Amino acid sequence: MSPIDVGGPEFFLGTAARYVALARPEIDPAQPGVLLAAEQAGVSPEEFAGSGDTWALMYEADGQGDGFELPGARDIEADDFAEQLQRALAAGEPFTAEAGNFLRLDARPSGDCWLVTAHITPPEGHDDDTARTLDLGALPAADLANDLEAFRRSLA
Template sequence: MNQPVQQPGGPALFIGDDTAYVALVRPELDPADPDIREAAAAAGVTPEEFVGPGTIWALMSEDASGEGDGFELPGLRDIEADEFAGQLAAGLAGGEAFTLEAGSVLRLDARPADGDSWAVTAEVTPPEGHDGQGPQSLDLGRLVSAALLTDLEEFRSSLA
């Protein structure tokens, strides 16, 4: 089951099931949100300064035990996120096992499973200098091809 990560605004691509996932997100925070306004005041900046331009992508992950991490991908642009989604869709359409890399931080290994589903594992490697946990290997479960392709299409449309 693929369901979007609940993020304030912005495009999000969720790959996984209800026990383990990776998510590529570009949150767009609302400076009018009371929590944002409070955090900005505590930081001594305007809400608009606190929120920033909303162009920073992040990769989030969580394994079946609930252990997770997230980190910013400051060099990632929308076009590169779109290309990643397009390559993932092409791999799924090809019907054969494939590996897809997103720089040095994410590798997906996908192989056909039962019926119209894929067994997907992800290797997440935080960038150097990241203070969170280290590399993670995640079994993302069996993902239904049609649902994942729909999610990819919606994600790519959200970037346009």
């Protein structure tokens, strides 16, 4: 279960304390905070909320987190990444999967779990462009498979 709720498609990997999430947030123009921010910006709530088609990568490790937008990323690329993960998990062998140049996952099976390490590289110009490595720990294989399937359905 994801500790974040972005309103749009999201693939969450990890635990509440250590995670990486690939998401396409959707902002509801009717939310009070959005209404207030739009008013302060002098634009309509719909214009402020935007199209809801910008992907982001979010991460957290023991209370320290960040995230960044992925301009130009599309649903098809997120689906390709999820499909790549599904194939790798089904093979049952250690693997590396990459989502662009911003996320690499290294995983190896361990009983009925996968030991997953995420390597995150923020884009140039991000406030903190330091690469991060997050050990996400042992993640149950069945949960990963279910989460990937649900993610791919949310993109359809």
